[in-house]
Amino acid sequence: MTPETPSALYSRFRRGLSANPDGAAFRAGNGGAESLTYAEADRLALLWAGALLRDGRPAAVGILAAKGTVAYVGVLAGLYAGVPVVPLGTDLPVERIGMMAETAGVEAVIADQWGATAARDLTVAGRTPRVLTPGIDPPAQADALDAPRPVAPSDVAYVLFTSGSTGRPKGVPITHANTDHYFRFLDTRYDFTPGDVFSQTFDLTFDCAMFDLFCAWGAGATVVAVPMTAYRDLPAFIAEQGITVWFSTPSAIGLTRHTGRLTPGSLPGLRWSLFAGEALKEADATDWLRAASSSTLENLYGPTEMTITITAYRWDPATTPGICVNGLSPIGEVNDGHDHLLIGEDGRPAEQEGELWISGPQLTPGYLDPRDAGGRFVHRDGRTWYNTGDRVRRARTGDLVYLGRADSQVQIQGRRVELTEIDHALRATPGVTDAATVAVTQGEEGPLRLVAFYTGAPARPADLAAQAGRTLPAGLIPRTYVHLDGFPLNHNRKVDRARLRTIAGEHIGDAR
Numbered sequence: 236m237t238p239e240t241p242s243a244l245y246s247r248f249r250r251g252l253s254a255n256p257d258g259a260a261f262r263a264g265n266g267g268a269e270s271l272t273y274a275e276a277d278r279l280a281l282l283w284a285g286a287l288l289r290d291g292r293p294a295a296v297g298i299l300a301a302k303g304t305v306a307y308v309g310v311l312a313g314l315y316a317g318v319p320v321v322p323l324g325t326d327l328p329v330e331r332i333g334m335m336a337e338t339a340g341v342e343a344v345i346a347d348q349w350g351a352t353a354a355r356d357l358t359v360a361g362r363t364p365r366v367l368t369p370g371i372d373p374p375a376q377a378d379a380l381d382a383p384r385p386v387a388p389s390d391v392a393y394v395l396f397t398s399g400s401t402g403r404p405k406g407v408p409i410t411h412a413n414t415d416h417y418f419r420f421l422d423t424r425y426d427f428t429p430g431d432v433f434s435q436t437f438d439l440t441f442d443c444a445m446f447d448l449f450c451a452w453g454a455g456a457t458v459v460a461v462p463m464t465a466y467r468d469l470p471a472f473i474a475e476q477g478i479t480v481w482f483s484t485p486s487a488i489g490l491t492r493h494t495g496r497l498t499p500g501s502l503p504g505l506r507w508s509l510f511a512g513e514a515l516k517e518a519d520a521t522d523w524l525r526a527a528s529s530s531t532l533e534n535l536y537g538p539t540e541m542t543i544t545i546t547a548y549r550w551d552p553a554t555t556p557g558i559c560v561n562g563l564s565p566i567g568e569v570n571d572g573h574d575h576l577l578i579g580e581d582g583r584p585a586e587q588e589g590e591l592w593i594s595g596p597q598l599t600p601g602y603l604d605p606r607d608a609g610g611r612f613v614h615r616d617g618r619t620w621y622n623t624g625d626r627v628r629r630a631r632t633g634d635l636v637y638l639g640r641a642d643s644q645v646q647i648q649g650r651r652v653e654l655t656e657i658d659h660a661l662r663a664t665p666g667v668t669d670a671a672t673v674a675v676t677q678g679e680e681g682p683l684r685l686v687a688f689y690t691g692a693p694a695r696p697a698d699l700a701a702q703a704g705r706t707l708p709a710g711l712i713p714r715t716y717v718h719l720d721g722f723p724l725n726h727n728r729k730v731d732r733a734r735l736r737t738i739a740g741e742h743i744g745d746a747r
Contacts, residue, residue, distance in 0.1 A: 245314040247453035255455030263303040263460035283312035286374035293342035299350030309345035317384035319391040322439035388412035406603030429455035436483040484512040502527035511535035536566035542597035561659040666692030685713040686739035
């Protein structure tokens with residue numbers, strides 16, 4: 236079966252369909268109760284795509300459904316119809332969902348039962364989007380398309396949203412050309428086969444979910460939605476589902492360790508262990524590899540604006556610890572076909588350390604609302620660069636090492652410091668398993684205060700301060716320490732630093 240447009244994102248699924256038509260494209264729900272073969276999912280997607288187009292082509296289609304048949308086939312249906320797909324999430328406030336739908340121009344929504352209820356409150360340009368609930372009210376077979384609609388490489392495949400500094404989410408359109416380059420690169424890096432089973436820990440509003448779906452579907456493999464209940468005994472869930480490719484934020488490692496299940500040899504079936512979305516700590520990578528000793532571990536990095544991930548680093552237990560910085564893993568080299576710059580504080584390219592700028596074929600054409608750009612897209616030397624806002628250092632191997640957000644640097648008593656440097660110092664305290672430091676001000680113009688959160692065994696503040704004092708100047712040692720059983724996570728299962736700042740304020744008064 237020949238894809239109608241080779242560069243189209245949906246061609247990945249059609250390739251998997253050719254390779255493994257009777258294999259499971261996905262499993263979701265309790266015990267994987269929701270499952271469709273590639274052939275079944277393809278037929279449904281063609282049917283739903285036809286229903287989308289029946290009354291005219293919508294400008295964009297929102298997906299408002301939990302991970303499962305409606306969400307996964309809905310994504311395919313939108314792509315088959317040649318319409319930009321906009322995952323809207325199921326655990327976001329309705330007001331935020333409405334802002335996303337309005338910004339992306341969503342004129343139709345594919346929804347499950349919950350999503351249909353939420354969609355009634357949406358308005359786009361003063362109108363309520365058309366809502367399709369194919370799981371409840373199946374379209375007529377006569378609506379089915381014969382084949383996916385052709386698309387141009389410059390057409391938008393999907394739109395995702397990142398947090399905006401103004402509180403308004405920023406819409407990031409990703410084109411079929413962006414994804415075509417990205418997945419072609421991944422095809423050369425990994426050896427995925429129809430026999431693989433991929434985890435899907437990410438919500439569809441998180442771009443790493445697209446990695447899971449279209450890496451798996453491009454190989455004819457199976458995607459398994461991972462429920463939160465799985466973390467009670469993650470090794471058992473992975474074994475039961477036959478998962479061979481694990482991909483999550485590094486926070487999953489801490490969750491598994493906290494349950495006591497992350498033991499040597501407890502994850503024998505994994506071939507690949509992939510992490511992204513947060514900085515990967517050396518200790519976490521080491522512990523995970525003890526449990527998944529037969530797998531290859533990679534640390535991936537990338538902002539949504541650069542199409543899912545833009546660097547990759549393959550962990551080597553023998554050499555990697557020697558090039559970690561502040562206990563954090565390298566993020567590796569930028570993907571083939573891209574260039575990068577490190578920009579120093581003087582605004583000039585630097586050799587060893589600076590803000591990371593990247594240019595190349597995975598770069599989004601720009602935000603849906605140009606007002607959101609805020610200097611992120613920089614025109615220099617006849618090219619457009621994306622300023623990631625992340626500070627990196629070049630290791631002696633040439634690999635890039637993540638240092639932290641440029642705006643996470645704080646200046647205290649004239650000295651600039653990365654908050655990750657404080658975290659690293661505190662993790663060396665006996666009994667402490669993890670640390671996360673935030674900086675808040677007290678009152679309108681009060682002094683900057685450092686509040687350190689930590690997990691593991693409770694410790695005396697004096698002991699924590701003494702440990703930090705072994706490597707940090709006195710002015711950079713936090714005065715406030717808060718013990719937590721576990722760090723709060725946001726809906727993408729990253730450490731919720733906004734929530735930590737709120738908690739910090741409760742401990743020091745009127746903090747900002």
